[in-house]
Amino acid sequence: MRREVAMHAEMKDDHEEAELHRIRHSAAHIMAQAVMEMFPGEAKIAIGPPIEDGFYYDFELPRGLTPEDLEALEKRMRQIIQGDFPFERKVVSASEARRLFSDQPYKIELIDGLEQGGVDEYGEPTAVKPEISIYTHDSFTDLCRGPHVERTGRINPAAVKLLHTAGAYWRGDEHRQMLQRIYGTAWETGEQLEEYLWKLEEAARRDHRRLGRELDLYSVSDEVGPGLILWHPKGGLVRKISEDYCRAEHAAGGYDFVYSPHIGKSQLWETSGHLDWFRENMYSPIDIEGQHYYLKPMNCPFHLQIYKSQTRSYRDLPLRYAEWGTVYRYERSGVLHGLLRVRGFTQDDAHLFCRPDQMPVEIDRVLQFCLQLLRAFGFREFQAYLATRNPDKAAGEPEQWVAPTEALRAALERAQISYRIDEGEATFYGPKIDLKVKDALSRAWQLSTIQFDFTLPERFGLTYVGEDGKEHQPYMIHRALLGSMERFMGVLIEHFGGSFPVWLSPVQAVVIPIADRHVEYARRVAETLATGGLRVNVNDRNERMNAKIRDAQTQKIPYMLVVGDKEIANGSVALRLRSGENPGPVSIDAFQKRAAQEIAGHV
RNA sequence: GCCAGCGUAGCUCAGUCGGUAGAGCAGGCGUUUCGUAAACGUCAGGUCACGGGUUCGAGUCCCGUCGCUGGCUCCA
Numbered sequence: 001m002r003r004e005v006a007m008h009a010e011m012k013d014d015h016e017e018a019e020l021h022r023i024r025h026s027a028a029h030i031m032a033q034a035v036m037e038m039f040p041g042e043a044k045i046a047i048g049p050p051i052e053d054g055f056y057y058d059f060e061l062p063r064g065l066t067p068e069d070l071e072a073l074e075k076r077m078r079q080i081i082q083g084d085f086p087f088e089r090k091v092v093s094a095s096e097a098r099r100l101f102s103d104q105p106y107k108i109e110l111i112d113g114l115e116q117g118g119v120d121e122y123g124e125p126t127a128v129k130p131e132i133s134i135y136t137h138d139s140f141t142d143l144c145r146g147p148h149v150e151r152t153g154r155i156n157p158a159a160v161k162l163l164h165t166a167g168a169y170w171r172g173d174e175h176r177q178m179l180q181r182i183y184g185t186a187w188e189t190g191e192q193l194e195e196y197l198w199k200l201e202e203a204a205r206r207d208h209r210r211l212g213r214e215l216d217l218y219s220v221s222d223e224v225g226p227g228l229i230l231w232h233p234k235g236g237l238v239r240k241i242s243e244d245y246c247r248a249e250h251a252a253g254g255y256d257f258v259y260s261p262h263i264g265k266s267q268l269w270e271t272s273g274h275l276d277w278f279r280e281n282m283y284s285p286i287d288i289e290g291q292h293y294y295l296k297p298m299n300c301p302f303h304l305q306i307y308k309s310q311t312r313s314y315r316d317l318p319l320r321y322a323e324w325g326t327v328y329r330y331e332r333s334g335v336l337h338g339l340l341r342v343r344g345f346t347q348d349d350a351h352l353f354c355r356p357d358q359m360p361v362e363i364d365r366v367l368q369f370c371l372q373l374l375r376a377f378g379f380r381e382f383q384a385y386l387a388t389r390n391p392d393k394a395a396g397e398p399e400q401w402v403a404p405t406e407a408l409r410a411a412l413e414r415a416q417i418s419y420r421i422d423e424g425e426a427t428f429y430g431p432k433i434d435l436k437v438k439d440a441l442s443r444a445w446q447l448s449t450i451q452f453d454f455t456l457p458e459r460f461g462l463t464y465v466g467e468d469g470k471e472h473q474p475y476m477i478h479r480a481l482l483g484s485m486e487r488f489m490g491v492l493i494e495h496f497g498g499s500f501p502v503w504l505s506p507v508q509a510v511v512i513p514i515a516d517r518h519v520e521y522a523r524r525v526a527e528t529l530a531t532g533g534l535r536v537n538v539n540d541r542n543e544r545m546n547a548k549i550r551d552a553q554t555q556k557i558p559y560m561l562v563v564g565d566k567e568i569a570n571g572s573v574a575l576r577l578r579s580g581e582n583p584g585p586v587s588i589d590a591f592q593k594r595a596a597q598e599i600a601g602h603v
Numbered sequence: 604g605c606c607a608g609c610g611u612a613g614c615u616c617a618g619u620c621g622g623u624a625g626a627g628c629a630g631g632c633g634u635u636u637c638g639u640a641a642a643c644g645u646c647a648g649g650u651c652a653c654g655g656g657u658u659c660g661a662g663u664c665c666c667g668u669c670g671c672u673g674g675c676u677c678c679a
Contacts, residue, residue, distance in 0.1 A: 056674095064607055166674030167606025174676060178606045181674070213614075222652080222670055281678085327679090332604050333670090335677065345679065434679095449679070484679040515636040542635085543642080550640040564638060576639055 018147075020188065024050035026087060026137075026148045027077070027160055027186040028057045033140035034076040035059055035182070038069065045142070046106040046170060046179050053196060054185035058168050060106070061180055070162045070182070077160060084153030085138040089146060097132050097143060106170065107143045158190035161197070203441060208493035209338040215498050215555060217489075217506075218339065227336040227343030229486055234506035237535075238492075239485055241504055243324060246348055246373060246482065253369055255322040255350060260302030262326065266292040271459055272301040273395055277428035281329045299325035300453075300478055303351040304460045307474075312464040317474060318354035318362055324485070325349045339490030346485045352477040353462070359475045363411035363450070367433070370448050370481045371415075374437055376602055377482075377492065378501060381438035384412055384419035387426040395428050395455040404452040405431040429455040439495040447483040447491065452476075499556045499578060503599045509536040510557050511573070512548045514564035521568045525561065525588060532592050553578060559595065 028048035036043050039061055048057030092100070094115040101107035114132050135144045137152055149155065161184060168181040187193045204210070212218045217235030224230065231239060247257070266285060269275045274282065278297055285292035296302070303321045312319070326346040335341055354362045371382065386409055389401045408431055412419045419433070426432055435448035453476045456462075463471040482488040492500070502508055509529060513522040522538045529536045539548045545562065552560045561573035572585045586594070597603075 066608095164673060165607065168675045169605075172675065174605065178675080180606075183674085220671095226670070329678085332677075334604065334606095334675085336671095341678075347679065446679075480679065482679090487679055512639085514638055517636075542633095544635090544637050545639065546637085547641050548639095553640055560639080562639065566638085574638080580640085582639065 020186075021050045022147050022149045023155055023188070024055040024186045025144075025146070026152065027155055027184060028055040029087075029135065029137060029140060029142050029144070029148070030077050030080045030152060030155070031055075031073060031162070031182060031184060032057050032059075032142060033080060033138060034073045035061070036140065037076065038073065041103075044104060044106060047110075048142075054163070054183060056168075056181050056183045058170070058179040058181045060177060065165045065180055065182065070165070073182075074160070074162045077162075078157040080138055081152045081155050081157045081160070083138060084151050086151050087135050087137045087148040089133055089135055089148075091131050091133050094132055097134065100134065100141065101143060110143055155186065156189060159187040159193040161185055161193060199441060203443075203494075206441070206494045206497040207338075208340070208490040211493050211498040212338070215506075217493070220338075225343075226333060227331060227341070229339060229342055229344070235489065237506040238500060238504050239489055242377070242482070242488070242492075243348075243485065245376070247322075247324075249369075249373060249376075250322050250350070253320075253365075254318075255320040258303060258306055258321045258323050260296075260299055260306075260323060260325060262328075263293040263295055264301060266294060268301050268305075269294050272304075272456060273429065273459060274298065274301070277393065277395065281331075283328060283330055295328040296325070297327050297329045299323055299327065299347065299349045300351055300456060301460075304456055304462060304476075307353055307462055308460060312353075312462075312474070314355055314464050314466045314472070317464060318352055318358050320350055320352050322348075322350040339486045339493075342484075342486050345487065347480045348482045348485065348488075349478070349480050352479065353457075353474045354477075355464070355466075355472070356475055359407055359477075360411065360414075362477060363407060364414055366450055366477065366479050367411055367415045367417075370435060370450070370479075371417075373481050374435075374447070378495065378602065379437040379439070381442075382417060383436045383438070383444060384417045385422045385425070385434045385436070386412060386419055387422040387432045387434060388424060389426050389431065390424040390428075393428050394426065400454055401426075401431060404454055408433050408450070408452060427451055429453045437491070439491065440497070441494075443494075445487075445491045447488060448481045449479065449483065451478040453478055499558075501598075501602055502558045502595065503602050505556075505558050506535065507537055507555065507557050508534050508595065508599075509559035509561055510548075510552045510555075511536065511538045511561045511563060512545055512552070513538070513540060514545045514562065518563050518565070518568065522563050525563060525573060528588060529592065529595075532596075534592070534595055549576065558598075559591075561591070 028050065032045050032048055035057070036045070042062045044060035046058035046060070048055065094111055097111045098108060101111065111132065114130055130145065132143070133145060134141050135146055135148055163183045163185060166181045166183065167178050170176040170179055185193065185196060187196060212235065215234060216232050217238065218232055219230050220226065220228065221230060250257075263286060266275065269282070274297060282297050283295045285294050303323070306321060307319065324346050326344060328344045331341060331343050336343070352362050352366065374382070386405070388405055389398065394401070412433060422434070430452040432449055432451035434446055436444040436446045438444050457473050457476050462474055462476070464474050466472045492504070511522040511526045513519045519538070519540045522540065526536045526538045539551060541548065549560060556578055558578055560576040560578070562576060563573055567573055567585065570585075572587050573591055574585050575583045575591060577583070
């Protein structure tokens with residue numbers, strides 16, 4: 001019964017999703033018509049699919065679009081919608097299609113692809129040779145597989161909005177023409193559109209770059225360089241608390257801690273294969289007395305050297321080497337983004353070395369450990385991806401990939417996490433599991449990665465002496481659970497909107513004396529709380545209490561402790577929370593208990 | 604890297620037609636001593652991203668460089 005209900009709900013979702021897809025796809029066509037009219041004879045249309053939350057269409061135009069253009073296009077779209085023109089589908093031959101789109105080179109290319117049955121509109125191979133269909137509404141005809149709504153009037157003119165423009169390569173290929181993409185969104189109702197726009201605004205309010213500045217967490221300096229993060233005391237504290245917590249968990253989980261340098265000789269990176277497979281992400285070598293050294297893009301080769309520093313017995317395994325290792329990777333300037341995409345970052349990295357028979361257990365353990373850690377930071381929803389071999393970018397023989405890939409899949413099954421297969425998305429050295437978390441706005445962020453590696457133990461000749469007295473090759477697993485501290489902090493900031501749970505808050509409480517005569521008592525209270533381990537300040541600025549509360553609110557400090565004559569008289573504090581809640585007077589003792597409880601509970 | 608847009612005080616932003624740079628907040632100093640989201644006054648703060656050009660004169664127009672934003676591509 002319950003199953004049935006669930007399935008019914010799912011079908012309803014699918015149907016709604018399909019209907020929204022039709023609406024968005026149709027809105028894209030209507031937008032294309034408006035653009036064609038704006039640039040008669042000059043606009044070249046490429047593709048315009050529906051996407052999550054909206055649609056886009058790519059154009060080649062004689063000039064750049066302005067925000068005013070978007071307004072005009074939007075206005076024209078509403079007219080077309082109100083015209084209530086039917087969408088008419090027609091199947092045509094390839095030659096007929098070519099004639100229809102003779103002045104549209106991108107469409108001609110698509111038709112060629114369709115005719116060969118080789119590729120679809122994204123350039124992806126298709127299984128069967130598709131029929132060529134066109135859709136017409138009003139004066140506009142597009143090469144299109146559909147589906148569409150029946151009439152333009154099906155679209156709610158109050159629920160459509162053009163958002164912004166961006167450059168996009170034809171078929172995503174940077175060697176090809178750069179087109180102008182217009183992004184838009186479309187919904188069933190104006191309320192849904194409002195809701196979506198509100199979500200965009202909320203995302204902007206939570207933007208970690210904005211909060212990073214407002215809460216004085218970190219900065220990026222032009223003089224240091226792009227993609228290189230400077231952690232300020234408060235951001236540094238949040239990071240340190242996070243790292244300390246993770247270190248303690250790692251220690252309890254049987255990890256050993258190692259440290260390695262930031263550079264290593266070119267020979268090392270040749271042996272590891274990074275110079276073959278990862279060079280485009282590595283910086284130019286540093287010359288030291290005629291030897292080339294590279295800034296490390298990964299920590300693994302160093303950890304392998306530690307493994308190799310002595311003969312290992314099967315009794316020593318598994319070995320788990322953990323390091324908060326700072327790595328440097330070249331990223332093209334256009335992709336850098338706050339803390340989420342940087343050029344220098346610190347991974348919570350570890351390498352597991354184990355016997356083949358231990359491997360399933362190790363993978364189970366690390367997966368469980370990963371989920372446990374992420375839950376401790378307030379994440380509840382996860383999506384797993386199993387990335388398989390990429391034939392163009394893979395070390396070793398295809399057969400070598402089979403067993404590890406299956407081992408990871410089995411681990412996912414055992415952990416009972418829903419997962420998807422990412423065909424061909426593996427690293428060059430082996431298959432992997434990537435884990436994404438969903439944040440408070442249900443946006444997905446990739447944090448964790450668990451990567452099997454059968455190449456490095458071989459390349460570096462790792463061995464252990466087995467029970468049989470012979471040498472064997474250990475299995476190796478790379479894993480980063482929070483991923484990079486930079487990205488993780490960025491995601492945390494956005495997840496909590498800057499209102500960190502108490503245990504992570506850089507300042508947990510601020511004591512607010514109402515007038516100067518209360519400052520001394522405020523200091524005594526703060527001292528007591530600080531002695532108890534709370535991170536607490538006294539706001540003794542020459543300001544009114546209201547201003548001090550406002551300061552604390554904007555800094556998103558969990559506890560505000562107002563003290564005045566009444567509190568001094570009975571040795572209490574008046575508690576206010578950043579939610580605006582006002583629990584009022586409590587004894588210092590009671591407050592300490594409350595705080596301790598919320599800190600321990602990661603509230 | 605590519606396309607488009609942007610870059611004025613620590614932050615948010617004005618600055619008209621090319622005519623010698625302005626506000627609020629933040630900061631310093633003073634007054635005020637206040638009960639749950641901004642007291643009042645005063646002072647200071649600028650190589651208008653950087654470099655070049657046009658001009659009698661450039662924050663403003665042109666070129667280049669750097670950086671940022673939205674995307675494309677790629678990833679922790």
